Amino acid sequence: MGRIEATLKNVLLMREKSLIAYVMAGDPTLAATEEIVLEVDRAGADLIEIGVPFSDPIADGPTIQKAADRALKYNVSLRDILALVANLRKQTKVPLILMSYCNPIFAYGLPEFFKEARRVGVNALIVPDLPPEEAGGFLPLARRELIDMIFLVAPTTPDERLKKILKAGSGFVYYVPLTGVTGSKLSGKAEICERITHLKTHTDRPVVAGFGIASPEDAKDLGQAADGVIVGSALVKIIGTAAENPNYLSDLSAFVASLKGALKPAG
Amino acid sequence: MQLPNKKGRFGPYGGRYVAETLMPALQELEQVYQSLRRKSNFKKTLREHLHTYVGRPTSLYFAERLSTYLGGPKIYLKREDLCHTGAHKINNTIGQILLTKEMGKKRVIAETGAGQHGVAVATVAARAGLKCEVYMGTEDMARQALNVVRMRMLGAKVTGVDTGSCTLKDAISEALRDWTANVGDTHYILGSVLGPHPYPMMIRDFQSVIGLEARQQILRAEGRLPDLLIACVGGGSNAIGLFYPFLKEDSVRMVGVEAGGLGIDTGKHAARFATGSVGVLQGTMTFLLQDENGQINLTHSVSAGLDYAAVGPEHSYYRDNHRIDYASATDDEALAAFHVLAKTEGIIPALESSHALAHLAKVAPTMSKDQMIILNLSGRGDKDVNQVSTLMGLTGAITGGEV
Numbered sequence: 001m002g003r004i005e006a007t008l009k010n011v012l013l014m015r016e017k018s019l020i021a022y023v024m025a026g027d028p029t030l031a032a033t034e035e036i037v038l039e040v041d042r043a044g045a046d047l048i049e050i051g052v053p054f055s056d057p058i059a060d061g062p063t064i065q066k067a068a069d070r071a072l073k074y075n076v077s078l079r080d081i082l083a084l085v086a087n088l089r090k091q092t093k094v095p096l097i098l099m100s101y102c103n104p105i106f107a108y109g110l111p112e113f114f115k116e117a118r119r120v121g122v123n124a125l126i127v128p129d130l131p132p133e134e135a136g137g138f139l140p141l142a143r144r145e146l147i148d149m150i151f152l153v154a155p156t157t158p159d160e161r162l163k164k165i166l167k168a169g170s171g172f173v174y175y176v177p178l179t180g181v182t183g184s185k186l187s188g189k190a191e192i193c194e195r196i197t198h199l200k201t202h203t204d205r206p207v208v209a210g211f212g213i214a215s216p217e218d219a220k221d222l223g224q225a226a227d228g229v230i231v232g233s234a235l236v237k238i239i240g241t242a243a244e245n246p247n248y249l250s251d252l253s254a255f256v257a258s259l260k261g262a263l264k265p266a267g
Numbered sequence: 268m269q270l271p272n273k274k275g276r277f278g279p280y281g282g283r284y285v286a287e288t289l290m291p292a293l294q295e296l297e298q299v300y301q302s303l304r305r306k307s308n309f310k311k312t313l314r315e316h317l318h319t320y321v322g323r324p325t326s327l328y329f330a331e332r333l334s335t336y337l338g339g340p341k342i343y344l345k346r347e348d349l350c351h352t353g354a355h356k357i358n359n360t361i362g363q364i365l366l367t368k369e370m371g372k373k374r375v376i377a378e379t380g381a382g383q384h385g386v387a388v389a390t391v392a393a394r395a396g397l398k399c400e401v402y403m404g405t406e407d408m409a410r411q412a413l414n415v416v417r418m419r420m421l422g423a424k425v426t427g428v429d430t431g432s433c434t435l436k437d438a439i440s441e442a443l444r445d446w447t448a449n450v451g452d453t454h455y456i457l458g459s460v461l462g463p464h465p466y467p468m469m470i471r472d473f474q475s476v477i478g479l480e481a482r483q484q485i486l487r488a489e490g491r492l493p494d495l496l497i498a499c500v501g502g503g504s505n506a507i508g509l510f511y512p513f514l515k516e517d518s519v520r521m522v523g524v525e526a527g528g529l530g531i532d533t534g535k536h537a538a539r540f541a542t543g544s545v546g547v548l549q550g551t552m553t554f555l556l557q558d559e560n561g562q563i564n565l566t567h568s569v570s571a572g573l574d575y576a577a578v579g580p581e582h583s584y585y586r587d588n589h590r591i592d593y594a595s596a597t598d599d600e601a602l603a604a605f606h607v608l609a610k611t612e613g614i615i616p617a618l619e620s621s622h623a624l625a626h627l628a629k630v631a632p633t634m635s636k637d638q639m640i641i642l643n644l645s646g647r648g649d650k651d652v653n654q655v656s657t658l659m660g661l662t663g664a665i666t667g668g669e670v
Contacts, residue, residue, distance in 0.1 A: 055562045056436065056548060058443045059286040065430060077560040102284055102547040107561025129284045129547070133274065154288035156450060161291065179288055180448035 003095050003123045004047065004148050004171035008206040008227055011046050017263040018228030019219070020208060021045035021235055021256060022099065024067035026053055026076030028242045030084055035249065036239060041094045043253040044260035049126070049230065050085070052078055052100035059128040061183035063233040067240060078104045078113070082120050089121035097124040097150065097171075102134075114141040124148035124171045132168035139168060150174050153199065162202055172206040174230070175199060177213075177222065183233030186212035193225035200225075216262035223263045231259055270581065275464020278587065280580035283463040284547045285443070292450045297465040299369055304472065309365065316361050317476065320394070323358075325349045325477075327484035327641070332611040339631035340494065340638035344614070345481045345509060347645045354617065354646030355477060355505045356387035360456055362473040364391040367454040374398040374453045378442040380407055380435035380501065381572035381619060382414025383646055384458030389423035399423040402441040404434040407571045410654050432565045435501075435575045439549050459502025460579035463550030467580055474508025481641055482512050489639060495630070496521045498643035499622040500593065501537075501572050503579035505645035510591060520592070523582060524626040526568035527595035535567035538595040539578040540586055553580040569598035569658070570618035572646075596625035604628055605648065605655065617646035618654070 001009075011018045021040045025033050037048055053068035053076055060068070078100065085096055098117065105113050105127065117125070125147055130138065132151055142149045148171030153162060156179060166173065177192040178184050186192070192209070199207050209222045210230025219229045238255060242248045275281045283293060303309040317323040325346045334342045347355035360377075367375055375392050378401070379385030385401040392399035401418055405427040408415050418425050431437040439462070446455040460467040460474075485493055496513060498506035500523035513519045528536030536542075539554040546555040548563055556564040556576045568574040585591040596604070604624035609615045616624060620643070627642055634640070648655070 055431065056440050058440050058549060059447070061444070069430075072562060075560070079560070103555075103557065103563075104561035106546055107557065107559065128286050129550070131283065131285065131287055131290050133290075134282050134284055152287040154286070154290075156288050156291045158291060165287070176288065179450055181444045184448065 002146065002148050002171060004097070005205060007047060007095050008172055008208070012206070012227060015265050017223040017226065018046040018208065019044060019256070019260045019263055020047045020049055020097070020210070020228055020230040022049040022051060022230060022232030023239065024051040024053060024064065024071055024236055025081045025084060026071030026074060027067040027236070027239055028070055029074065030076060030080055032242065034084060034087060036252065037088055038091060039249055039253050040256050041092050043256035045094070045256055046228070047095040047097060049097040049099050049232070050081065052081055052098060052104055054101040054104060057101060059181055061181040061233060063183045063236050063240070067236045078108050082116050085122055086120035095123045096121065097126060098122050099126040099128070101129050102127055110137055111141055114145040114147060117147055118145035122147060124150050126150045126174065128152065132164050135168055152176050155179055155195065166203050172208045172227070173199065173203055175207055175209045175226065176211045177209050178211055180211070182211050184212050186214070186218055189221045192222060196225040216258045219259050220262040229263070270584070271464060271468050275468065277581045277584035280551070280553050280583040281464055281467060282552050283550060284552065285463045285550045286447060288447050289450060293463055293465065295370065296366065299366055300465055300469050303366065303369060313362055313365060317358065321351050321357050321361060322349060323476065324480045324484070327481055327488065329488070330612050333608065336607065336611050337628060337631035339634045340636060340640050342627065342631065343485065343493070343639065343641045344644045345477060345641055347477060347505060347643060348614070348616065348620070348647035352383070352387050352390050353649060354383040354387070355474060355508060356384040356458060357390065358476055358508065359458065359470050359473040359504065360384070360387040360391045363454070363456045364395050364397070367397065367456070368395060370454060372452055372454040374400070374449065375456050376400045376402070376442050376445050376453055377456045377458060378402050378435065378438035379458065380438070380574060381570065381617070382407070382411040382418070382650060383572065383617070385423070385425070386414050386417050386421070388456050388458070389418040389421035392423065393421045400445070401425050402428050402438040402445070404432070404438050405429045406433040407435065407438070411571055411650055413650050413653065434566070434571065436563065443549065459504040460507050460581060461502040461549065461551060461577060467551065470504050471507045471511060471581060474504050475511045477505065477508035477643065478510060478512035481509060485639070485641060492516055492519055493639040493641045494518070494520065494634070495638070495640045497524065497623045497627055497640060499524045499573060499619050499645060500578060500582060501526070501575050501619060503582045505643050507579065507581055509641070509643040514590060521590070522592045522594055522626060524622045525593060525595040526570055526573035526622060527597040527600070528567040530597055531595065536595065537566040537568045537574050537576070539576070540593040541595055545583070548577045551577070551580050553583045554578050554586070569601060570622065572617070572619040573622060594626050596622040600625035602655065602658065614644070615648035615652070616644055617648050618651045620645045
C-alpha cells in the first residue's frame, strides 16, 4: 500500500473522511501556489492535488479553464511545477497528487517525467484524458517509480469497464458523481451515495468523490458514502479573486477548514 | 492490413484519449457503426439519401480553360462544391444522423470552423426533426457570418466560443464538454477525421464516396487512373475521402495541402507537417502545432476551415510512410488561386479548396500535357465572398482583370 491509500485509510481510522484540495499550479503565480499549498495543508486538507495548466482542458469547466489561462500567461511548465513540488517537499509531508492532461507529460517525455516526479516527491498522478486503454505506456513506469496512477469512474461506466479501471489503478478510486465537467452543479445526492456504496462492493481501495463538490454541505452529504471528497473549482474561485482581494489566502484557509469540519463526526 | 486497428490506431497515431464519461458512448458508437455499415438496408438508405438529397454523384469536371491557363496536364475538378449545402461535409453528416437515430438519441451537437460542417449538421438535423446545437469560435462567427445565419434559419442554436483562439479548436473543446454533460441523449457529430476512435475511421468511410466516384468517373472519361490527386487538409476529411480509394494504386501520387498562413517562417500558419510534432489533442495522437511544454499553439489561416492545430491521425500515418506528400499554400497564394478559378472556369471556390488550387498552380506547369490531375474542389466560396471582398479592399493585392 502506497502513501496515498495509507493516508486515506488512516483518516478513516480517526472516523473522519479525507479532504483532497485541488489548486492550479501557477495561478496566480508559482510563488503564490507554494504559499497556497502550505496554507491549505495547515487548514486541514489531508491530500493536495496540484493541477498542471493545459491550453485545451476538455474535462474542465470555465473556472479551471480560466485558472489555466492565468497560469499559462506566464508560461508555467511541467518542469517548473516539478521544481515547485521539490520545494514543497522540504516544507510538508502532505501527499501530493499531480493532475495533468496527457500532452504536457508526453512533451516532457514519459520516462523522464516519472523519474523526476518520484525524485521530487510526487505521490500520484491523475490524467483526465487517459483511460486505462491508453495507459499502457504509463503504468509500468508508474509502478517502477512508486507513483500511483489514479483513474476516474463516471456515472456512465458500466460494471465490465469498472473491473478494467480498478485493475489498472492504485491509490484510490476517483468517482465523478455527475456527467459533466469540473465545477458543474451536483444533483441527486442520494443516488450518488448509492452508486458510491455499490462501487465499494467492487474494491477494497478507498473511493473518493470529485467534480461538483462546492460547499461543506456537499462534502458532508457525499462523505456519508465516500471515503473522501475532492474540492477544486470552489477553491480555485477564491484563488481567482487574488488580484482584488488582499485577504484571499485567509478566506481560502477558512473555507478549507469548514470543508474539513464537515467531514468530521458531529459533536 | 486494415487501418485503423481494433484500438483505433493508424500505426502510433489515433487512439482514444478522452475522459472516462465519454468512453462508453464512444464504444457504443463504434459498435453501432460497425454493425450498421455491413447491413444492406443501411447501405441502401445511405445511398438513396446521398443521391436524392445531397445530389450525388457530384460531377468530375474537366477544367479545360484552367488546364490551358496553367499550361500543363489535364485538370479535373471533383465538384464537391455542388453537394447540397455547398461542401463535402454533408457526406459525413448524412451518415452520422442515421447512426444518431439508430442509437435513439434526441439531440445532436457539432463544432464548426468555416461553418460548412455546422450548416451540414443543422441541415440533416432539421430533416430528421432533432434538436441541434453548433459551437463556433467567435472569430469564425465574424468571418463566416453568412453561415451563422444559415444555421439559425435551419433551426440550430449557434453558441459562440470565446476561449483560447476563438476558432475551431476551442469549438471542439466546448462541444466535447457539452457531450460530456449530455451524453445520455446527445450524439456529437464531429466534422473531420479527428478526435477519438471511431471518428477518424467512420468519417473517412463516409467521405470515401468522393474517391470511389472519382475513380469510376475518370476511368470512364479517360480510360486510366490519374497521375496526381490534390486536396486541402484541415482535419483532412475531404482529402482522405478522395485519396482513400486510390491508396493501393502505386502510380497515383497524392498531395495534401495545409494552410501556410502568412508563411511558414512567420510562425503564423496551420501547417502541422511543416513545423509540428507528435502529441495528443482532443482525443487523438497526431501531429500538432505545440510549444516545447506541450501547450497547443495558436494557428493562423485566412481560411477558417483549415485554421486548426492538429491534423487527422491517418494523415500522420501516411506522411510517415510517404504514401501521401504534404505541402502548404499561404493566404496570398490561396487568394490568388481563388480568383484564377473564378475567372477561368466561372466557379467561385471556398477559401479552403483555394489552398489546393494554389498548390495546383505550382505543380501543374512542371508536369507534361499527357498527364492528369484530379483536384478535390471541396466546397464553394459563397460563404467567403464577404471576407474576400474585405481583404481586397484592405490590401488591394488582388486585382480584377482578365486571365
